[in-house]
Amino acid sequence: MSATPQTTNAVASQASLSDAELLDRTASAVRDAGTALRERFGEVVRYATRDELMRALAANDDTALDILRPRLTELRPDAGWVEDELDGGELPSGEWWVVDPAEGNVNHLHALPDWAVTATLVRDNLPVLTAVHLPLTGETYTALTGGGAFLDGRPLHVSPTEDLGLGIVATSQARPDEDEEVVRRVGSSITAMLFNALVVRTSVPATLHLVNVAAGRIDAFWQFAGARADLLPGALLVTEAGGRLSDAEGRPWTPRSASFVAAAPGVHAQAVATLSR
Incomplete structure:
Protein backbone atom coordinates (compact mmCIF):
# COMPACT_ATOMS: atom_id res chain seq x y z
CA MET A 1 0.00 0.00 0.00
CA SER A 2 1.44 3.37 -0.98
CA ALA A 3 1.72 6.20 1.54
CA THR A 4 -1.01 8.80 1.54
CA PRO A 5 -0.07 12.46 0.97
CA GLN A 6 -0.86 13.15 4.62
CA THR A 7 1.53 10.40 5.76
CA THR A 8 4.25 11.54 3.38
CA ASN A 9 3.90 15.14 4.57
CA ALA A 10 4.03 14.07 8.22
CA VAL A 11 7.23 12.08 7.68
CA ALA A 12 8.79 14.97 5.79
CA SER A 13 7.81 17.35 8.60
CA GLN A 14 9.43 15.13 11.23
CA ALA A 15 12.60 14.81 9.16
CA SER A 16 12.93 18.59 9.00
CA LEU A 17 12.83 19.08 12.76
CA SER A 18 15.86 20.75 14.30
CA ASP A 19 17.76 18.90 17.01
CA ALA A 20 16.32 21.28 19.60
CA GLU A 21 12.79 20.44 18.43
CA LEU A 22 13.66 16.75 18.47
CA LEU A 23 14.84 17.10 22.06
CA ASP A 24 11.57 18.72 23.12
CA ARG A 25 9.55 15.87 21.63
CA THR A 26 11.92 13.26 23.03
CA ALA A 27 11.49 14.74 26.50
CA SER A 28 7.72 14.62 26.09
CA ALA A 29 7.92 10.94 25.14
CA VAL A 30 10.06 9.93 28.13
CA ARG A 31 7.75 11.85 30.47
CA ASP A 32 4.71 9.98 29.14
CA ALA A 33 6.52 6.65 29.44
CA GLY A 34 7.50 7.58 32.99
CA THR A 35 3.88 8.26 33.86
CA ALA A 36 2.96 4.76 32.72
CA LEU A 37 5.73 3.23 34.85
CA ARG A 38 4.76 5.34 37.86
CA GLU A 39 1.29 3.84 37.73
CA ARG A 40 2.91 0.40 38.14
CA PHE A 41 5.10 1.48 41.07
CA GLY A 42 4.52 1.00 44.78
CA GLU A 43 4.54 -2.58 45.96
CA VAL A 44 7.58 -4.87 46.03
CA VAL A 45 7.33 -7.38 43.19
CA ARG A 46 8.25 -10.80 44.58
CA TYR A 47 10.07 -13.38 42.51
CA ALA A 48 11.59 -16.74 43.40
CA THR A 49 13.55 -17.58 40.25
CA ARG A 50 15.66 -15.79 37.65
CA ASP A 51 12.95 -16.45 35.05
CA GLU A 52 10.34 -14.74 37.24
CA LEU A 53 12.68 -11.77 37.70
CA MET A 54 13.27 -11.46 33.95
CA ARG A 55 9.53 -11.56 33.24
CA ALA A 56 8.90 -8.80 35.78
CA LEU A 57 11.68 -6.65 34.31
CA ALA A 58 10.33 -7.23 30.79
CA ALA A 59 6.82 -6.20 31.82
CA ASN A 60 8.12 -2.80 32.93
CA ASP A 61 10.23 -2.42 29.81
CA ASP A 62 7.28 -3.26 27.55
CA THR A 63 5.05 -0.74 29.32
CA ALA A 64 7.48 2.07 28.55
CA LEU A 65 8.44 0.83 25.08
CA ASP A 66 4.82 0.76 23.97
CA ILE A 67 4.99 4.54 24.29
CA LEU A 68 8.60 5.25 23.40
CA ARG A 69 9.08 3.13 20.30
CA PRO A 70 6.28 4.58 18.13
CA ARG A 71 6.90 8.15 19.30
CA LEU A 72 10.66 8.11 18.71
CA THR A 73 10.38 6.10 15.50
CA GLU A 74 7.99 8.71 14.16
CA LEU A 75 10.54 11.41 14.94
CA ARG A 76 13.42 9.65 13.15
CA PRO A 77 12.02 6.80 11.01
CA ASP A 78 15.42 5.87 9.58
CA ALA A 79 17.26 5.73 12.90
CA GLY A 80 18.32 2.39 14.32
CA TRP A 81 16.97 1.23 17.66
CA VAL A 82 18.86 -0.05 20.71
CA GLU A 83 16.89 -0.99 23.81
CA ASP A 84 19.09 -3.64 25.43
CA GLU A 85 20.50 -1.75 28.40
CA LEU A 86 23.37 -4.25 28.72
CA ASP A 87 24.73 -3.77 25.19
CA GLY A 88 28.09 -2.04 24.89
CA GLY A 89 30.61 -1.01 22.26
CA GLU A 90 30.33 1.21 19.24
CA LEU A 91 27.34 1.31 16.92
CA PRO A 92 27.36 1.29 13.12
CA SER A 93 27.45 4.72 11.50
CA GLY A 94 24.30 6.76 11.20
CA GLU A 95 21.59 7.63 13.71
CA TRP A 96 20.46 5.39 16.55
CA TRP A 97 18.02 5.71 19.39
CA VAL A 98 19.63 4.35 22.55
CA VAL A 99 16.79 3.83 25.00
CA ASP A 100 16.56 2.56 28.55
CA PRO A 101 12.82 2.20 29.12
CA ALA A 102 13.31 1.57 32.84
CA GLU A 103 16.79 2.62 33.97
CA GLY A 104 17.12 1.11 37.43
CA ASN A 105 14.37 -1.38 36.66
CA VAL A 106 15.32 -3.65 39.56
CA ASN A 107 14.86 -0.71 41.94
CA HIS A 108 11.36 -0.17 40.55
CA LEU A 109 10.53 -3.81 41.29
CA HIS A 110 11.77 -3.41 44.86
CA ALA A 111 9.73 -0.24 45.47
CA LEU A 112 12.92 1.86 45.63
CA PRO A 113 12.79 5.36 44.16
CA ASP A 114 16.02 5.29 42.10
CA TRP A 115 14.82 4.70 38.54
CA ALA A 116 14.24 6.71 35.39
CA VAL A 117 13.33 6.63 31.70
CA THR A 118 16.00 7.69 29.22
CA ALA A 119 16.29 8.23 25.49
CA THR A 120 19.39 9.39 23.63
CA LEU A 121 19.85 10.10 19.93
CA VAL A 122 23.30 8.99 18.80
CA ARG A 123 24.74 10.18 15.50
CA ASP A 124 27.88 8.45 14.21
CA ASN A 125 28.62 7.22 17.74
CA LEU A 126 28.30 10.64 19.34
CA PRO A 127 25.33 11.47 21.58
CA VAL A 128 23.46 14.41 20.07
CA LEU A 129 20.60 14.84 22.51
CA THR A 130 19.29 13.11 25.59
CA ALA A 131 16.31 13.24 27.92
CA VAL A 132 16.25 11.62 31.36
CA HIS A 133 12.97 11.66 33.29
CA LEU A 134 12.59 10.78 36.98
CA PRO A 135 8.88 10.00 37.33
CA LEU A 136 8.71 10.06 41.13
CA THR A 137 10.10 13.60 41.37
CA GLY A 138 8.78 14.84 38.04
CA GLU A 139 12.26 16.06 37.06
CA THR A 140 13.45 15.98 33.46
CA TYR A 141 17.14 16.41 32.62
CA THR A 142 17.98 17.32 29.03
CA ALA A 143 21.12 18.03 27.06
CA LEU A 144 21.88 18.98 23.48
CA THR A 145 25.37 18.91 21.97
CA GLY A 146 26.64 22.47 22.06
CA GLY A 147 23.43 23.65 23.70
CA GLY A 148 24.04 22.98 27.39
CA ALA A 149 22.48 20.76 30.01
CA PHE A 150 19.29 21.57 31.88
CA LEU A 151 16.98 20.44 34.65
CA ASP A 152 13.43 21.44 33.77
CA GLY A 153 14.81 24.33 31.75
CA ARG A 154 17.32 25.53 34.38
CA PRO A 155 21.00 25.36 33.34
CA LEU A 156 23.17 22.76 35.02
CA HIS A 157 26.79 23.25 36.08
CA VAL A 158 29.23 20.77 37.57
CA SER A 159 30.78 21.28 40.99
CA PRO A 160 33.58 23.83 41.53
CA THR A 161 35.31 21.46 43.99
CA GLU A 162 39.08 21.25 43.48
CA ASP A 163 40.06 18.87 46.29
Whole structure:
Protein backbone atom coordinates (compact mmCIF):
# COMPACT_ATOMS: atom_id res chain seq x y z
CA MET A 1 0.00 0.00 0.00
CA SER A 2 1.44 3.37 -0.98
CA ALA A 3 1.72 6.20 1.54
CA THR A 4 -1.01 8.80 1.54
CA PRO A 5 -0.07 12.46 0.97
CA GLN A 6 -0.86 13.15 4.62
CA THR A 7 1.53 10.40 5.76
CA THR A 8 4.25 11.54 3.38
CA ASN A 9 3.90 15.14 4.57
CA ALA A 10 4.03 14.07 8.22
CA VAL A 11 7.23 12.08 7.68
CA ALA A 12 8.79 14.97 5.79
CA SER A 13 7.81 17.35 8.60
CA GLN A 14 9.43 15.13 11.23
CA ALA A 15 12.60 14.81 9.16
CA SER A 16 12.93 18.59 9.00
CA LEU A 17 12.83 19.08 12.76
CA SER A 18 15.86 20.75 14.30
CA ASP A 19 17.76 18.90 17.01
CA ALA A 20 16.32 21.28 19.60
CA GLU A 21 12.79 20.44 18.43
CA LEU A 22 13.66 16.75 18.47
CA LEU A 23 14.84 17.10 22.06
CA ASP A 24 11.57 18.72 23.12
CA ARG A 25 9.55 15.87 21.63
CA THR A 26 11.92 13.26 23.03
CA ALA A 27 11.49 14.74 26.50
CA SER A 28 7.72 14.62 26.09
CA ALA A 29 7.92 10.94 25.14
CA VAL A 30 10.06 9.93 28.13
CA ARG A 31 7.75 11.85 30.47
CA ASP A 32 4.71 9.98 29.14
CA ALA A 33 6.52 6.65 29.44
CA GLY A 34 7.50 7.58 32.99
CA THR A 35 3.88 8.26 33.86
CA ALA A 36 2.96 4.76 32.72
CA LEU A 37 5.73 3.23 34.85
CA ARG A 38 4.76 5.34 37.86
CA GLU A 39 1.29 3.84 37.73
CA ARG A 40 2.91 0.40 38.14
CA PHE A 41 5.10 1.48 41.07
CA GLY A 42 4.52 1.00 44.78
CA GLU A 43 4.54 -2.58 45.96
CA VAL A 44 7.58 -4.87 46.03
CA VAL A 45 7.33 -7.38 43.19
CA ARG A 46 8.25 -10.80 44.58
CA TYR A 47 10.07 -13.38 42.51
CA ALA A 48 11.59 -16.74 43.40
CA THR A 49 13.55 -17.58 40.25
CA ARG A 50 15.66 -15.79 37.65
CA ASP A 51 12.95 -16.45 35.05
CA GLU A 52 10.34 -14.74 37.24
CA LEU A 53 12.68 -11.77 37.70
CA MET A 54 13.27 -11.46 33.95
CA ARG A 55 9.53 -11.56 33.24
CA ALA A 56 8.90 -8.80 35.78
CA LEU A 57 11.68 -6.65 34.31
CA ALA A 58 10.33 -7.23 30.79
CA ALA A 59 6.82 -6.20 31.82
CA ASN A 60 8.12 -2.80 32.93
CA ASP A 61 10.23 -2.42 29.81
CA ASP A 62 7.28 -3.26 27.55
CA THR A 63 5.05 -0.74 29.32
CA ALA A 64 7.48 2.07 28.55
CA LEU A 65 8.44 0.83 25.08
CA ASP A 66 4.82 0.76 23.97
CA ILE A 67 4.99 4.54 24.29
CA LEU A 68 8.60 5.25 23.40
CA ARG A 69 9.08 3.13 20.30
CA PRO A 70 6.28 4.58 18.13
CA ARG A 71 6.90 8.15 19.30
CA LEU A 72 10.66 8.11 18.71
CA THR A 73 10.38 6.10 15.50
CA GLU A 74 7.99 8.71 14.16
CA LEU A 75 10.54 11.41 14.94
CA ARG A 76 13.42 9.65 13.15
CA PRO A 77 12.02 6.80 11.01
CA ASP A 78 15.42 5.87 9.58
CA ALA A 79 17.26 5.73 12.90
CA GLY A 80 18.32 2.39 14.32
CA TRP A 81 16.97 1.23 17.66
CA VAL A 82 18.86 -0.05 20.71
CA GLU A 83 16.89 -0.99 23.81
CA ASP A 84 19.09 -3.64 25.43
CA GLU A 85 20.50 -1.75 28.40
CA LEU A 86 23.37 -4.25 28.72
CA ASP A 87 24.73 -3.77 25.19
CA GLY A 88 28.09 -2.04 24.89
CA GLY A 89 30.61 -1.01 22.26
CA GLU A 90 30.33 1.21 19.24
CA LEU A 91 27.34 1.31 16.92
CA PRO A 92 27.36 1.29 13.12
CA SER A 93 27.45 4.72 11.50
CA GLY A 94 24.30 6.76 11.20
CA GLU A 95 21.59 7.63 13.71
CA TRP A 96 20.46 5.39 16.55
CA TRP A 97 18.02 5.71 19.39
CA VAL A 98 19.63 4.35 22.55
CA VAL A 99 16.79 3.83 25.00
CA ASP A 100 16.56 2.56 28.55
CA PRO A 101 12.82 2.20 29.12
CA ALA A 102 13.31 1.57 32.84
CA GLU A 103 16.79 2.62 33.97
CA GLY A 104 17.12 1.11 37.43
CA ASN A 105 14.37 -1.38 36.66
CA VAL A 106 15.32 -3.65 39.56
CA ASN A 107 14.86 -0.71 41.94
CA HIS A 108 11.36 -0.17 40.55
CA LEU A 109 10.53 -3.81 41.29
CA HIS A 110 11.77 -3.41 44.86
CA ALA A 111 9.73 -0.24 45.47
CA LEU A 112 12.92 1.86 45.63
CA PRO A 113 12.79 5.36 44.16
CA ASP A 114 16.02 5.29 42.10
CA TRP A 115 14.82 4.70 38.54
CA ALA A 116 14.24 6.71 35.39
CA VAL A 117 13.33 6.63 31.70
CA THR A 118 16.00 7.69 29.22
CA ALA A 119 16.29 8.23 25.49
CA THR A 120 19.39 9.39 23.63
CA LEU A 121 19.85 10.10 19.93
CA VAL A 122 23.30 8.99 18.80
CA ARG A 123 24.74 10.18 15.50
CA ASP A 124 27.88 8.45 14.21
CA ASN A 125 28.62 7.22 17.74
CA LEU A 126 28.30 10.64 19.34
CA PRO A 127 25.33 11.47 21.58
CA VAL A 128 23.46 14.41 20.07
CA LEU A 129 20.60 14.84 22.51
CA THR A 130 19.29 13.11 25.59
CA ALA A 131 16.31 13.24 27.92
CA VAL A 132 16.25 11.62 31.36
CA HIS A 133 12.97 11.66 33.29
CA LEU A 134 12.59 10.78 36.98
CA PRO A 135 8.88 10.00 37.33
CA LEU A 136 8.71 10.06 41.13
CA THR A 137 10.10 13.60 41.37
CA GLY A 138 8.78 14.84 38.04
CA GLU A 139 12.26 16.06 37.06
CA THR A 140 13.45 15.98 33.46
CA TYR A 141 17.14 16.41 32.62
CA THR A 142 17.98 17.32 29.03
CA ALA A 143 21.12 18.03 27.06
CA LEU A 144 21.88 18.98 23.48
CA THR A 145 25.37 18.91 21.97
CA GLY A 146 26.64 22.47 22.06
CA GLY A 147 23.43 23.65 23.70
CA GLY A 148 24.04 22.98 27.39
CA ALA A 149 22.48 20.76 30.01
CA PHE A 150 19.29 21.57 31.88
CA LEU A 151 16.98 20.44 34.65
CA ASP A 152 13.43 21.44 33.77
CA GLY A 153 14.81 24.33 31.75
CA ARG A 154 17.32 25.53 34.38
CA PRO A 155 21.00 25.36 33.34
CA LEU A 156 23.17 22.76 35.02
CA HIS A 157 26.79 23.25 36.08
CA VAL A 158 29.23 20.77 37.57
CA SER A 159 30.78 21.28 40.99
CA PRO A 160 33.58 23.83 41.53
CA THR A 161 35.31 21.46 43.99
CA GLU A 162 39.08 21.25 43.48
CA ASP A 163 40.06 18.87 46.29
CA LEU A 164 38.98 15.23 45.97
CA GLY A 165 39.38 14.94 49.71
CA LEU A 166 36.41 17.28 50.06
CA GLY A 167 34.36 15.56 47.38
CA ILE A 168 31.46 13.17 47.22
CA VAL A 169 32.07 10.47 44.63
CA ALA A 170 29.99 7.56 43.39
CA THR A 171 30.17 4.31 41.48
CA SER A 172 27.73 1.73 40.18
CA GLN A 173 27.54 -1.93 39.23
CA ALA A 174 27.38 -2.01 35.46
CA ARG A 175 25.54 -5.32 35.20
CA PRO A 176 24.84 -8.47 37.18
CA ASP A 177 27.11 -11.49 36.75
CA GLU A 178 30.29 -9.53 36.01
CA ASP A 179 33.45 -11.56 35.54
CA GLU A 180 35.81 -11.93 38.49
CA GLU A 181 38.43 -9.48 37.20
CA VAL A 182 35.92 -6.65 36.92
CA VAL A 183 34.40 -7.42 40.33
CA ARG A 184 37.82 -7.31 41.98
CA ARG A 185 38.70 -4.06 40.22
CA VAL A 186 35.43 -2.50 41.40
CA GLY A 187 36.19 -3.54 44.95
CA SER A 188 39.76 -2.20 44.93
CA SER A 189 38.61 1.08 43.36
CA ILE A 190 36.05 1.63 46.10
CA THR A 191 38.75 1.02 48.71
CA ALA A 192 41.05 3.51 46.99
CA MET A 193 38.33 6.14 46.86
CA LEU A 194 37.48 5.58 50.53
CA PHE A 195 41.05 6.64 51.32
CA ASN A 196 41.05 9.66 48.98
CA ALA A 197 37.51 11.12 48.80
CA LEU A 198 35.30 12.49 51.54
CA VAL A 199 32.32 10.18 50.91
CA VAL A 200 31.80 7.25 48.51
CA ARG A 201 28.33 6.32 47.31
CA THR A 202 27.64 2.93 45.71
CA SER A 203 24.31 2.14 44.09
CA VAL A 204 22.55 1.55 40.79
CA PRO A 205 21.75 2.92 38.27
CA ALA A 206 24.64 4.91 36.80
CA THR A 207 22.41 7.53 35.20
CA LEU A 208 21.15 8.85 38.51
CA HIS A 209 24.71 9.41 39.72
CA LEU A 210 25.60 11.12 36.47
CA VAL A 211 22.71 13.59 36.61
CA ASN A 212 24.01 14.48 40.07
CA VAL A 213 27.50 15.10 38.66
CA ALA A 214 25.98 17.34 35.99
CA ALA A 215 23.97 19.19 38.63
CA GLY A 216 27.03 19.73 40.86
CA ARG A 217 25.64 17.63 43.71
CA ILE A 218 28.45 15.08 43.58
CA ASP A 219 31.92 15.59 42.23
CA ALA A 220 32.88 12.42 40.35
CA PHE A 221 31.49 9.13 39.12
CA TRP A 222 33.34 6.08 37.85
CA GLN A 223 32.39 2.66 36.56
CA PHE A 224 34.18 -0.37 35.18
CA ALA A 225 32.68 -2.04 32.13
CA GLY A 226 29.32 -0.53 31.27
CA ALA A 227 26.77 -0.23 28.56
CA ARG A 228 25.70 2.45 26.15
CA ALA A 229 22.30 3.00 27.71
CA ASP A 230 23.56 3.67 31.22
CA LEU A 231 26.50 5.91 30.24
CA LEU A 232 25.60 7.88 27.10
CA PRO A 233 22.80 10.03 28.63
CA GLY A 234 24.94 11.03 31.60
CA ALA A 235 28.03 11.50 29.46
CA LEU A 236 26.28 14.15 27.40
CA LEU A 237 24.72 15.81 30.45
CA VAL A 238 28.06 16.01 32.26
CA THR A 239 30.04 17.36 29.32
CA GLU A 240 27.39 19.96 28.49
CA ALA A 241 27.39 20.98 32.18
CA GLY A 242 31.13 21.62 32.02
CA GLY A 243 32.49 18.30 33.29
CA ARG A 244 35.23 16.05 31.97
CA LEU A 245 35.09 12.46 30.72
CA SER A 246 37.82 9.85 30.35
CA ASP A 247 38.54 6.24 31.10
CA ALA A 248 40.13 5.30 34.41
CA GLU A 249 43.62 5.82 32.96
CA GLY A 250 42.79 9.32 31.72
CA ARG A 251 42.42 8.44 28.05
CA PRO A 252 39.48 9.80 26.02
CA TRP A 253 36.34 7.77 26.72
CA THR A 254 34.47 6.01 23.92
CA PRO A 255 31.72 3.36 24.07
CA ARG A 256 34.48 0.78 23.56
CA SER A 257 36.34 1.82 26.72
CA ALA A 258 36.60 -0.67 29.59
CA SER A 259 36.12 2.05 32.21
CA PHE A 260 34.44 5.42 32.59
CA VAL A 261 35.10 8.51 34.68
CA ALA A 262 32.95 11.66 34.72
CA ALA A 263 34.01 14.45 37.05
CA ALA A 264 34.15 18.13 37.75
CA PRO A 265 37.30 19.57 36.14
CA GLY A 266 38.85 20.43 39.49
CA VAL A 267 38.91 16.82 40.71
CA HIS A 268 39.11 14.85 37.47
CA ALA A 269 42.87 14.36 37.49
CA GLN A 270 42.82 13.37 41.17
CA ALA A 271 40.04 10.85 40.52
CA VAL A 272 41.97 9.30 37.63
CA ALA A 273 45.15 9.14 39.70
CA THR A 274 43.27 7.36 42.48
CA LEU A 275 41.67 4.83 40.14
CA SER A 276 44.78 4.09 38.07
CA ARG A 277 47.10 3.21 40.96
